[in-house]
Amino acid sequence: MTINIILLGPPGAGKGTQARKLEEERGLVQLSTGDMLRAARSSGTEMGRRVAEVMDRGELVTDEIVIGLIREKLAEGGNGFIFDGFPRTLAQADALGALLDETGMTLDAVIEMQVDDAALVRRITGRFTCGNCGEVYHDETKPTAKPGVCDACGSTDLGRRADDNEDSLKTRLLEYYKKTSPLIGYYYAKGKLAPVDGLAAMDEVGAQIAAALNGK
Ligand code: AP5
Numbered sequence: 001m002t003i004n005i006i007l008l009g010p011p012g013a014g015k016g017t018q019a020r021k022l023e024e025e026r027g028l029v030q031l032s033t034g035d036m037l038r039a040a041r042s043s044g045t046e047m048g049r050r051v052a053e054v055m056d057r058g059e060l061v062t063d064e065i066v067i068g069l070i071r072e073k074l075a076e077g078g079n080g081f082i083f084d085g086f087p088r089t090l091a092q093a094d095a096l097g098a099l100l101d102e103t104g105m106t107l108d109a110v111i112e113m114q115v116d117d118a119a120l121v122r123r124i125t126g127r128f129t130c131g132n133c134g135e136v137y138h139d140e141t142k143p144t145a146k147p148g149v150c151d152a153c154g155s156t157d158l159g160r161r162a163d164d165n166e167d168s169l170k171t172r173l174l175e176y177y178k179k180t181s182p183l184i185g186y187y188y189a190k191g192k193l194a195p196v197d198g199l200a201a202m203d204e205v206g207a208q209i210a211a212a213l214n215g216k
Pocket residue numbers: 009010011012013014015016017018033034035037054055056058059060061062063066084085086087088092123124126127128136137138139141142163172198199200201202203205
C-alpha cells in the first residue's frame with residue numbers, strides 16, 4: 001500500500017539510514033533535500049556555489065529553493081515518498097501540505113526520531129558516506145567490512161561531508177531547535193506524530209518505525 005511519511009529529527013538522528021532501509025523494504029522513494037542540495041552544489045552553477053556556502057556554515061537554505069526542489073520531484077510522480085530532512089520550517093510544512101493536496105496525496109505519518117545531543121556529536125563526527133551509491137557508515141557503529149571499500153557497491157570513493165565538523169554542527173543544532181523543532185507540535189496537533197527511540201540500535205529503530213506504520 002502507498003504511504004507518504006516524514007522522518008523528522010536533528011542532524012545525525014538517523015533519518016538517512018532509516019530512509020534507505022524503508023526504500024529497500026517498502027519500495028518507497030527517499031526525497032532528501034540534503035542530497036538534492038549536495039547535488040546542486042557540485043553542479044558548478046552560481047546557485048550551487050551559494051548553496052554550498054550556506055550548508056558549510058550549517059545554516060538552512062532558503063524555503064523558496066527547497067520547496068522548489070520538492071515541487072519538481074513530486075511533479076515527476078511516484079508511489080509513496082519518504083521526506084528526509086524536509087520540511088524544516090513551518091513555512092516548508094505548510095507548503096508540503098499544499099503540494100500534497102494539489103497532487104491528491106496524503107501524509108500518513110511523521111516519524112519523530114528522538115536522540116540526545118551528545119549522541120549526535122558522536123554520530124556526526126564518526127560518519128562517512130559512499131560517494132558512488134550514498135551508503136552511510138560510521139567509524140564505530142557501522143564500519144565497512146573491508147577498510148576503504150563500500151559494502152554495498154564496492155566503490156573506494158568513501159568520504160566525509162564538509163559540514164560534519166563541530167563548528168557547523170553547533171549551528172546545525174541551533175537551526176534545528178529554533179526553526180525545525182516547532183514542527184513536532186505542529187504535526188502532533190494534526191494527529192500525525194509517531195515518536196521513536198532514535199538512540200536504539202539501527203534494527204530496533206527500524207522495528208519501531210515499522211510498528212508505527214503498521215496497518216498504513
Ligand atoms: P541534511 O543532509 O538533511 O543533514 P541533517 O539533517 O543534518 O541530517 P544528517 O544527514 O546529518 O543526519 P541523518 O539524520 O540523516 O543521520 P544518518 O542516518 O546519516 O542537511 C544538510 C544541510 O542541507 C542542512 O544543514 C541545510 O544547510 C541544508 N538543508 C537540507 N534540507 C533543508 C531544508 N529542508 N531546508 C533548508 N535547508 C536544508 O546517521 C548519522 C550517523 O549515525 C551515521 O554515521 C550512521 O551510520 C549512524 N547511525 C544512524 N543510526 C544509528 C543508530 N541507531 N545507532 C548508531 N549509529 C547510528
